[in-house]
Structures are given as structure tokens and as C-alpha cells.
Amino acid sequence: MMPLLPSLLTAAFLAQAPVEDAPAAESSHSLEVTTTGYLDSRFTYARILSERMLPGEGQPALTNLTEGNLQLKLRFTPEAFLNTDVSLFWQRAGLVEGVERDLPEYRPSIVVSELYGDWALTPHLSLTVGKKRVVWGAGLAQNPTDFLNPPKDPTDPAAQRAGAWLARVELPFDRFTFSLVGAAKVLRQYAGLPTALLVYPDQPTAEAEQGLVADDRDDEAHYAVAARAYALVADTDINVVYAFTHLYNDAFTHKHRLGLSVSHVFGGLEVHGEALLQTGSTRLELEPACTGSAEALADCVARDVALASRPRLHDGRLRPQVLLGARYLFEDSAMLSAEYAFHADGLDSAGFARYVGTMAAAGELARANPALAASIAGVLGGSGAASDPGTPQRYSFDPLRRHYLFVSYSKPQIHDDFTAGASLVLSLGDFSGQLSPSLSWSARDWLTLTAAAYIPLPVLNGVEVGGRTYGELALSSTDWRALMSARAFF
16 A cells, blocks of 8 residues: 555665664764744635626635644665655635535645655665655746646745655766656545555545546556756756656656756856647647537537547647746845746637637526536636645646746845745736735744735736626636735744
């Protein structure tokens, strides 16, 4: 059973610890234990607009997310250690739009961000086993070459610490490094720990046995294998990545991918680029016969017609993802970054107009018959995110279109105790966006207070439906949000 994995890792690394009967020269190193963590509580208030295309039924206006985090590192020898990063989340929701009811997504949960052992067999050979976040790209807001981990929040990229269950062999040298990684998808888990990796178990879930949900098991292995070559050439960091994936975090089967990442520093300016080359697309596309009106959509639902499919899944056309960016570090430690992202499989203007029209029809159906809302909600997303969402995000970003701009600015040490910042996510297809200003105060060495907001920008080139103009980042029934958080470290 996979919950035994932490015990097996601990036993393996304890085997490297010194033994009492060993000679003094071999037993000089004792077990080192390092413990850090924090308690964080965040309150968020959101303005819910019931007049938007999709009704805000069931969405809470007030939420609280309290996180207790523990990071524990056990170093057995100078070459071997075990690292853990585990959080317990307690969530509450109130002021729910419509009828008050239980919201499963706000139940308590455990997130194991990292749980891995690392052993340096030689100065140029190391082995890592467990759950670890491995990111090879240079991008800040996004990483096109990262197909292993849960996605980032582009407004707060460092908040996502969750990794993937993997085994890694790495050969590090002064100016180059070679890495080989094999990762298995989590198919079932309990209390944050996997109970099924790689292949589904023989028995269905209790919900599937009762007919409450569909049995989504298959006989396939869900995995990813990747090789990375890193080199420092003319003061430029270069990463070349080859990956082979099969039903790992997306619908691709037997998929070959090639990634490239480059970064160079010119004084206080760092410039970087990152690209993922692959054919086909996992993006769900709406069935044409089901779009255009609420009647057409309702007819498809009544006849149990698939509302969307992935017609370009096995298409041989190259559809790259590219990110280009730069960041500048000022003399006062302020930092400004800007990145442009391109998704070749994103919707064009006509495709986005059909999408918006279908959302409008879905909203009409949901208001007239709320039972249909669940039938259509799952097909209105983008390409799909990783199966493991990782740390709950302040802002979830799943790109629908092709062109995006990410800008962030931070200014620390204002009167020694304050840090001001702001981030912008802008869809260049219709110039809809989200602006997120924030202010943090280090009230004590161990306590940080933060206030932030998420403010939608006016849509300049959107799609008009029912007298209103909609853009990609202004489709949700949630308008603006304000949050306050307190984090105590130990």
C-alpha cells in the first residue's frame, strides 16, 4: 500500500545513519533535526454578481482558510536527508448565494506538498525518491515546460509548493547537470497520502459502487518520464528537456515533448525564455450542434449527447507554448517583472465568441433548471489542470485564449516593516484582466499581516451578450475580492 512509502523512505535513510559499534571516525555525525512552519489564517470577501451569465448559486461571499504547516528535515549523514512539507487546511464558507448547503470543496483537507528522501551517493550522483517539486524552467508566472507539478498562481507563484511523486537520478557537475525523472500519477489518495499510484486498484470507489459517480478506472499506466540536460554556457543558463507522458495530468497518450529554457543576467536585468514543443491539443472543444442557443444546448443534454470532445488530441500539427520575460532588480531591492505567454492551441476570436454564447445559454438553463448545471459545468473549462491541485490558490488561472501578459512589482523594506506589491494578469485577446495589489506588514519577527485585493479591469474588446460585454477574465460570477491574512511563524 502506498501509505507505507514514508515509512519505507525513513527506513532506507536510517540504514545510512551511524551505528553505535562503528568506529569513531564513522560515527561522528549525529542525527540533525530541523523544524519550521507557520499558522496562517486568511479571510476573503467576494462580491457575487447574480446577473452574470453563469449564476452565482452556491458560491460563498465570505470564506476562511486556516493552514497549519510543518516543515521537518531529518539529516542522517552529510549525504542523506529526509524532507517533509505538510499542511492541514481548515476551511469555512458563509454568505452562500442562494440556499445554504454543504460545500465539499470547503471541507478540511491535508496537503503533502513534499515528502522525499535525498541521498548523494557520490559528489556527482544523487538519488531522490518521494514527492518533490521539480521545476526546470525559468518562467516566473508560468512554466510551459512544467508538466509534472500542480499549476502556479500567476499572482503569487511562490505560494504553490506541492510537487509530484517521483524518483530522480541526477548527475551534478560545476557547469552542467543531467537529470532523469520518472513520475507516477496519484489516482487515489487518503489524508493527503496516495493509496493508488500509476495504475487503478481492482475495486471501484464507494461512490462509484453506489452509482453516485461514474467509474473512471482504466487499465492504463499513468506516468511521465523526463530527461533534462543543464549547462552554463557564456554565463547563460540553458535547460533542454525531453519528456514522454501517458495519461499524466492530461489526456495525452504516448506523447513526446521537447522543452527549452534559457536565462541570462545583465547586471540588474535578467531575461529569460521558455518553450514547450508538442503536437496536438488536450483542449475540450464544444460540439457545434450544441452551441448557438439555449434550446440547442438543452436538446443535447436531453439526448445525452457529449457537449464537448478533444478533436485535436492526436493532431500532428505543432502547437507550442512559449513564454518570454524579464525582471529588473532596483538598487532599493524593488523588483519589476514582465512576461508574455503564447498558447498555440488557445481559442481564436470566433472560437471564444462561440464559447461565450454557450456560457450564456448554460446560464439560462441553470437558472431555469439548476439540475442541469452540473451536466454542463465540466465542459466549459480550458485545457485542464493537473489532477493534484496542490495548495489552495488565491487565483486559479486556466488559459482559454492565446496571448497573455503577466506583470508584477514588489517593493520591500518600506519603513523597514512594510512590503508593497501588485500583479497583473492580462488576456491580450480582449484586454480583460485582474489587478491584484497587496500590502504586508512584519508586525513582529514571527508575525506577518497582509491585505490584498483582486480587481477586474474593464473589458476593452470583448464579446457582447444581452447588452453586456464579456472578456475571458471577466466571465465568473465573482466580481472583486478582498482578503486579509495573518501568518505566525515558528
